[in-house]
Amino acid sequence: xxxxxxxxxxxxxxxxxxxxxxxxxxxxxxxxxxxxxxxxxxxxxxxxxxxxxxxxxxxxxxxxxxxxxxxxxxxxxxxxxxxxxxxxxxxxxxxxxxxxxxxxxxxxxxxxxxxxxxxxxxxxxxxxxxxxxxxxxxxxxxxxxxxxxxxxxxxxxxxxxxxxxxxxxxxxxx
Numbered sequence: 001x002x003x004x005x006x007x008x009x010x011x012x013x014x015x016x017x018x019x020x021x022x023x024x025x026x027x028x029x030x031x032x033x034x035x036x037x038x039x040x041x042x043x044x045x046x047x048x049x050x051x052x053x054x055x056x057x058x059x060x061x062x063x064x065x066x067x068x069x070x071x072x073x074x075x076x077x078x079x080x081x082x083x084x085x086x087x088x089x090x091x092x093x094x095x096x097x098x099x100x101x102x103x104x105x106x107x108x109x110x111x112x113x114x115x116x117x118x119x120x121x122x123x124x125x126x127x128x129x130x131x132x133x134x135x136x137x138x139x140x141x142x143x144x145x146x147x148x149x150x151x152x153x154x155x156x157x158x159x160x161x162x163x164x165x166x167x168x169x170x171x172x173x174x
Contacts (some may be wrong), residue, residue: 010057015040019048020058027060071098071116074145075123077131078109085136086110092134098126109141 012020015038022034031049035042052058066074081089086104090111094102101114117123123144131140 010052010055012052012057015044016048016052019045020052023049023058023060027062066100066116070118073117073119073123074148075115075117076143076145077113077115077127078141078143079111079113079131079137080108080139081110082136082138083110089134089136093131096126096130098122 018038019034022029022037031045032042035045038045049058053060079089090102090104093099093111093113096115098115098117099113100116103112104110105112115126117126123142127140127142131137
């Protein structure tokens with residue numbers, strides 16, 4: 001399978017990290033405001049944001065809370081599939097609007113996805129009408145989320161903040 005979305009490793013410096021940190025706190029923060037807070041020219045911020053965005057390190061986006069739209073059920077669906085079909089299955093599933101996260105994995109399951117649904121009937125239709133009809137899927141296991149304890153789309157916030165202070169990245173064992 002050809003690797004898509006491979007990008008060059010980016011090594012942000014302290015100013016880049018400070019800009020990222022400010023945008024994580026408020027994605028609508030203007031280049032002018034960032035420049036003023038960091039004491040650098042606005043053109044510098046504009047250039048850095050463009051470079052970070054084009055490199056793939058930074059993506060500025062709006063996040064929607066599915067529950068506010070009535071999508072009250074979140075499920076994690078783990079799939080086993082015939083090896084030759086895994087890339088096509090992943091591509092098909094990634095186009096489904098209810099699928100929020102999808103990875104091809106190692107281990108017992110070949111694909112794991114997280115999806116959100118209006119209710120049990122919506123989930124049932126997804127599993128029986130759509131998923132069951134995808135060629136190559138041999139088994140699925142569905143876990144329903146009972147209570148979302150953490151949903152953090154700013155997973156690098158603490159990392160970015162410590163790097164902005166010039167500290168080395170923390171490893172999982174630390």
